[in-house]
Amino acid sequence: MVETAPGSAGHQMDLNDRAVCVTGLGVSGPPVARALLAQGARVTVVDARTDEATQDHAAHLREAGATVELGEPELPADTELVVTSPGWRPDAPTLLAAQRAGIEVIGDIELAWRLKPAGQVWLAVTGTNGKTTTVRMLEAMLRADGRCAAAVGNVGTPIIDAVLPDEHGQIHDILAVELSSFQLHWSASLRPHAAVVLNVAPDHLDWHGGLTPYAHAKGRVYAQDTIRVVNTADPWSCELATQQGDPAARLVGFRLDTPAPGELGVVEDLLIDRAFTDDPRATAEQLATLADVRPAAPHNVANALAAAALARSVGVAPEAVRAGLAAFAPEPHRISHVATRGGVDYVDDSKATNPHAAVASLLAYTSVVWVAGGLLKGADVDEIVAAAASRLRAAVLLGTDRAQVREALHRHAPQVPVIEIDRTDTEAMSEVVAAAAGLAQQGDTVLLAPAAASMDMFTNYIARGEAFAAAVHRLDG
Known part of the structure; x- marks a missing residue:
């Protein structure tokens, strides 16, 4: 039987005939608007964009009964509640x-929390990096234990769809919820059963106004009565759990070495639980082996331990943790092995869109030809270059902010050969991969871990990763 979460009775928010304004027609806006209409609300959707995709969304919502205003939207005069899309900044004129x-x-998360049915359990995951992987691992563990579970939130499935009955009148018992700092900023009464802040590193600082408010937005996940799962190696994770979390709530750590009582960790090649056992001081449960974690890079093992802690908090059996890891298929463009050519491995970690993610990937390999660059968004790369300097055989740089990466390499790894590709068209990746192949020696890993966003040259990190993989496969020719 699934343990009932704090606040799990749900608020059963009355929206009938309420005038609700939904801001934004991006990922969350349309499903939120449809859910509000289904609850009897009078819905007006506003968005400054007028592009074709937005116009298409608007047409469908108008057919469903919503009012849609595009262009330079103003707050409707009769508005009683605003549900904002996560990306809208707090200083947006409408807000x-x-x-x-x-x-x-x-936000959409807060709305879903207020509408969720009694007894539905939420397990929440946030952090700068690793959220999607952890949530997917958690979902696999829960399903392996026979739970009716779904991964939702910022992971792709709108959470509002998971708290309302589907076409068959069914609903999930338990949700693995990925949460961004934006979503948490707009969530006032959220109280998950258990939650984790995987890590905090500089990201989205322009939106939040600095690292501290960004971190504190993450820390909102540690709500009243919420079991606090903590990455003992991450100072922010520890601080947020102790400073923002409920001091009366259970605290569970995870680490990459021998766990103390009340923690999960690693002993030799085993993932061990010394928290959710009958006697954590005297006994431990074997959950899985390192071979069950794919890939077994240190930061991914940490993701697996975080997922296991959340799963164990609702009574998932040890064998289900291992079965879930075995069933888990890593998402594309996250340390994905593309091919081996001439004794050189080519690895796509295009999802490493900030320095914190990139250094975790770099430290997973011993001899790397690093493909890096893009939009750094003000992030500093000196620290990661210094940390990975001994592992770098060479570097190939691309993108708008490649000069900052080059200068960091000059300061911290002057021995590393560097090639810059100054083309900015999408075909530049062929030249990048060819240059990397020319620098690599047998036993090396050519690693796309850009440490930067992709939008200067590509639609998104997916398109960048696909371009890299395609260029690698063309090497045969």
């Missing part, structure tokens, strides 16, 4: 107008 008028502004 400021709502706050001045004393109108509550919430």
